[in-house]
Amino acid sequence: MIRDLRICFVGDSFVAGTGDAAALGWVGRVTAAAWHRGEGFTAYNLGVRRDTSADLRRRAEAEILARLLGAGTAQAVVFSFGANDCTLEDDMPRVPPEVTEENAAALLGWAAARWPVLMVGPPPLAHDAAHDARVAALSVRLAALCDAMALPYLALHAPLSGGPAWRQAAARGDGVHPDAAGYAAIAALVEGWAPWRAMVAE
């Protein structure tokens, strides 16, 4: 029997691939790479611009169930969010870190009770140093949560902050979202991540 894997990618504009002129984003790139290895799967991109973890709690369950329930021979969910939670509105984050953590625990826990689950952390926000610092702190917090839940977590913030490439990609994009090269950089990190490769290959 041929494996028929369905994966939902749930998150924000970075999941959606906003600004990528190639219309792939990192999700499309890792999907195409898997097909190239002979490990093709069905990808459902559920990234929505501006979505916080609170927004995801309102829509993720129904959208995931509509795509995974009774579908294929294997299913999985990859989450990636956090950057929009850290956006200030009236000097307050749209979602405070402790609530992001609650939301993440609820989302990940619900999904992990049903399917294999991975989490990819938020990328750097090159346009705003204070916002970026909040994202960096949230990424560490989400990593600790995933560790406590025994779920794999891939940090993007630290590796992408280590050189000028991400900042340059965002500058070529709209300032926040990178161009295609930035999405390719995320895809390379995901491709090099053992839990991702194991999930797709199993």
Added chain:
Amino acid sequence: MIRDLRICFVGDSFVAGTGDAAALGWVGRVTAAAWHRGEGFTAYNLGVRRDTSADLRRRAEAEILARLLGAGTAQAVVFSFGANDCTLEDDMPRVPPEVTEENAAALLGWAAARWPVLMVGPPPLAHDAAHDARVAALSVRLAALCDAMALPYLALHAPLSGGPAWRQAAARGDGVHPDAAGYAAIAALVEGWAPWRAMVAE
């Protein structure tokens, strides 16, 4: 002010791009082509494998609203479904043509009251002549409905049935879904369709 267009593509596996090793499908191809022309927009792919028009009525409104409400400076919806309605189960179509027409009228009417709406018809089903004949008949019926509703309809079935390319693409794919070349053929038809070009360019 720069135009910020968000488009939801709502439908079935052909919308999702199932089987495309390039992870683009026709939606990704027309999105990348628009970026190439300097008319980039945000594409939300809401294609789900096996979905009939009845399935779409259950999920489409919530999923579209989560992506378009108050988002960007312009919004639009492109529907494409019908092939799964024509699948036989216990010798009956999963959705009879008159109910597909009711569902289509409800979906298109709801969306067209809010945003510009286009409909792309179902493609041929190369693996099963009887199924394909039902799809051909449904495509004509959906075209008449869209005409009555004054909504643009792009037939895929007739043009893709006119030569061997689609059948060959499906044979290289899984028998039902084409390979990348088949999705490129759909994308070329959409790209050459004036209502699509006008929607993206306006």
